[in-house]
Amino acid sequence: MKTILIVLVAALPLAARWKAGVSRIDITPTEPVWMAGYGNRTKPSEGVRQKIWVKALALEDNSGARAVLVTSDLLGFNKEMSEAVSRRAREKYKLERDKIAINSSHTHSAPVTGMVLRPAYPITPEHEPAIQRYTEKLLNQTVDAIGAALADLQPATLSFGQSNAGFAANRRRVSLRHLPGPVDHDVPVMVVRGGDNKARAIVFGYACHATALSDYQINGDWPGFAQAVIEKANPGAAALFVAGAGADANPLPRRTVELAEHYGMVAAEAVAQAMKAKMVPVAGPLKTAFQTVDLAFAQIPTREELERRVATADPPAKRHAKFLLDRMTPDGKLWDRYPYPVQVWQFGSALKMIILGGELVVDYSLRLKAQYGWGNTWIAGYSNDVFAYIPSVRVLKEGGYEGGGAMIPYGQPGPFHPAVEETIIEMVERLVKRTAGQ
Numbered sequence: 001m002k003t004i005l006i007v008l009v010a011a012l013p014l015a016a017r018w019k020a021g022v023s024r025i026d027i028t029p030t031e032p033v034w035m036a037g038y039g040n041r042t043k044p045s046e047g048v049r050q051k052i053w054v055k056a057l058a059l060e061d062n063s064g065a066r067a068v069l070v071t072s073d074l075l076g077f078n079k080e081m082s083e084a085v086s087r088r089a090r091e092k093y094k095l096e097r098d099k100i101a102i103n104s105s106h107t108h109s110a111p112v113t114g115m116v117l118r119p120a121y122p123i124t125p126e127h128e129p130a131i132q133r134y135t136e137k138l139l140n141q142t143v144d145a146i147g148a149a150l151a152d153l154q155p156a157t158l159s160f161g162q163s164n165a166g167f168a169a170n171r172r173r174v175s176l177r178h179l180p181g182p183v184d185h186d187v188p189v190m191v192v193r194g195g196d197n198k199a200r201a202i203v204f205g206y207a208c209h210a211t212a213l214s215d216y217q218i219n220g221d222w223p224g225f226a227q228a229v230i231e232k233a234n235p236g237a238a239a240l241f242v243a244g245a246g247a248d249a250n251p252l253p254r255r256t257v258e259l260a261e262h263y264g265m266v267a268a269e270a271v272a273q274a275m276k277a278k279m280v281p282v283a284g285p286l287k288t289a290f291q292t293v294d295l296a297f298a299q300i301p302t303r304e305e306l307e308r309r310v311a312t313a314d315p316p317a318k319r320h321a322k323f324l325l326d327r328m329t330p331d332g333k334l335w336d337r338y339p340y341p342v343q344v345w346q347f348g349s350a351l352k353m354i355i356l357g358g359e360l361v362v363d364y365s366l367r368l369k370a371q372y373g374w375g376n377t378w379i380a381g382y383s384n385d386v387f388a389y390i391p392s393v394r395v396l397k398e399g400g401y402e403g404g405g406a407m408i409p410y411g412q413p414g415p416f417h418p419a420v421e422e423t424i425i426e427m428v429e430r431l432v433k434r435t436a437g438q
């Protein structure tokens with residue numbers, strides 16, 4: 001018996017020498033609450049079409065290095081929320097900041113969280129307590145999900161593959177027909193299997209807004225439907241969706257439940273096909289890095305300018321001006337730069353996850369994959385801090401909503417300085433170097 005065991009252990013490929021733990025916690029609101037993503041909703045939620053979730057995947061390589069990926073059916077976590085979660089994860093579980101990545105699907109059919117995208121909404125004071133209750137509970141649940149995943153660590157194998165899905169359309173071309181319409185149709189998939197070789201977690205990504213639906217029913221939009229289909233097809237496994245660089249992509253056409261479910265099915269089928277094809281075993285070591293880099297804004301409005309807007313602008317611009325005036329220092333100063341979170345997780349030589357904040361336009365995905373490898377680079381956006389759109393220089397020059405207009409609903413002082421793209425690319429490069437090597 002002893003001999004057989006030794007032979008088995010010796011035969012295990014390096015890829016097998018992981019431990020993984022998985023958890024999922026229901027974050028469906030239990031009362032009507034204002035919904036995130038669209039400025040034209042005029043009342044709180046009226047029901048639940050589908051439960052929404054926060055999920056966590058804890059990974060530990062054979063040297064004991066750990067990381068926890070958190071995914072959520074939400075519009076986004078901002079800096080304050082992610083910091084609250086990671087501070088508590090450090091205290092409770094001794095996890096450092098670089099070892100926690102918090103991604104959101106960017107569904108536009110989940111509750112408003114914290115102060116994310118606040119100037120977008122015509123929220124009146126009586127609706128604030130429900131948002132605060134929801135956010136507070138969510139932060140507790142997120143910390144609990146991280147703890148539950150760590151408590152669940154057990155031997156596992158990891159594998160990686162990719163397929164494609166075609167429903168993301170470059171949405172800037174809807175109104176600006178002359179623009180180029182780049183998209184990223186890759187569907188990266190990481191499968192975590194237990195000792196019995198059954199899938200325990202299926203992590204997948206796609207670069208597209210979760211905006212098929214826009215009514216008053218809580219749901220995960222197409223990523224929510226995709227996760228439900230994947231979990232049904234793989235009993236016992238949790239499906240975790242990681243939003244990519246889909247800031248300028250929408251699922252088109254859209255706005256019916258049938259279409260949202262259809263895109264969910266298409267994404268789930270892409271995942272199934274990636275799993276049926278030959279996947280690459282993922283070995284350690286796991287190397288992680290996290291650092292913020294300041295992104296400068298191009299121009300900052302003065303108090304006089306903001307007061308003029310409060311008096312004369314349309315409602316969103318008026319709310320934006322008030323939002324900034326409330327946050328202005330007594331001597332009339334606003335923040336002129338923003339600490340942008342960059343994170344890299346390197347899994348041996350098989351996979352590099354570049355995990356970035358904000359609503360990242362597709363150019364970042366295409367550029368970084370061209371630079372680091374189409375076959376083993378995974379770009380996540382909407383991670384750790386959803387606070388603005390992150391245009392490339394191309395999109396910044398073209399202008400429009402993603403190029404600068406969206407700074408209004410996000411409550412930022414103005415468009416980014418054109419250095420935005422190189423600043424991010426350079427910080428990614430630093431963290432890639434830091435996580436390189438065995």
Ligand SMILES: [Zn+2]
Pocket residue numbers: 106209247359
């Ligand atoms: Zn968005």
